Amino acid sequence: MRLAELSDRSGVSTATIKYYLREGVLPPGRRITATQAEYDEEHLRRLRLVRALVQIARVPVATVREVLASVDDTSLNRTFRMGAALWALPGGPEPEDDDALAAARREVDRLLERDGWAHAREIGELSPAHRALTGAVATLLRLGYPCDADLLAPYARQVRQMAVQGLDDIEEFPTHLEQVEAAVAYTLLFEPVLLGLRRLALEEETVERFGL
Amino acid sequence: MRLAELSDRSGVSTATIKYYLREGVLPPGRRITATQAEYDEEHLRRLRLVRALVQIARVPVATVREVLASVDDTSLNRTFRMGAALWALPGGPEPEDDDALAAARREVDRLLERDGWAHAREIGELSPAHRALTGAVATLLRLGYPCDADLLAPYARQVRQMAVQGLDDIEEFPTHLEQVEAAVAYTLLFEPVLLGLRRLALEEETVERFGL
DNA sequence: ATAGGTTGGATAGTGGCACTCACCAATGAA
């Protein structure tokens, strides 16, 4: 398959594919001659994944490169390869260290302790997910909206259950590579699905309560 | 309160505040003289909300203007003012109309029908949330990952429950304006909290299953 | 009264990022 066909089949312009090749988010094709290269189905799959991560999950191209590098790094164990997506994620601007952040830290700690999230408590804010969560809670607190461990607990249990279900699904895939790729896709691409469902649920509930 | 104090108390630079005033996401201050204006606590609250929406929820400034315009529009009823945040949201690039999208539409329809989401089914893809959901599902399908009504059902029920809880909390606020503002904050600023929790849960579960 | 800093407003510029265009020599089909 040549570049043009790759472009046709993926719906991504050749210019953009060239850009992805340059940025290293797409591996180079097999060289046929000095100036021509051949691409295969694997490239097509990767290209579609990159597109989804960039356009749907809003992951910066540079971050996609890091994530995929870890996905392909067979010298790492499965946990780290799967964690790549979580650890490379853009945490946003780090929150200013004020009272709200301290309070947020306290509530998140309480929550993790109460529900026995041993790993999360152990590594604490080393985890980008942990820092992101604390920062997001602090933002709500700063605006004067309540957001304590009691309020978060039911959500925490629900997402915990989702995680169990999700990893069950991921384990169905036969090879480690497919499992890791599925974990990345599941982690990042399921987020818009979840948010879409949530927004739709809020809309539904609002209309039911207050009418149109 | 003058601009400089507003800046000090919010932690936002005067240049940025001026930019927000120019863009109309912050109402102008009360004019004292021809070249000076006075700001109050209301401005401070708004400024903090704008900051959170822009920096945390990644809402474009132009969209924030629209959202806040609806929030302040007392000629609309409560449902529409609350819905403002949901309807003004950036839907991202609209998905290409292929088999995956058709399949996604079918599964989302099945899901809403089965769980009795009457309103969502009625307005269908007029709702940005509905379109976003369908598009997100289609993305997963395009990549070859399963995402049908059966898989979505438990998540749908969970977010539905979250919506009920959320609106209960929102109804606690005494005035309509506060309820509407809380709805916007709850809709947009709770999303990073939820995603943070989910990512932490995935991390926790991954480590528990596969070790470090 | 006046010097010197501060204020709000306007205009133009910056930096980051995801592309996108224009061009090139090498290639391959007619």
Next chain:
DNA sequence: TTCATTGGTGAGTGCCACTATCCAACCTAT
């Protein structure tokens, strides 16, 4: 032998959230 096509490269575009610089009006300390 023609001539469009290919892959690679460097420069440019458009968007967007700021940010730097001016300016004249304003306040304040001497």
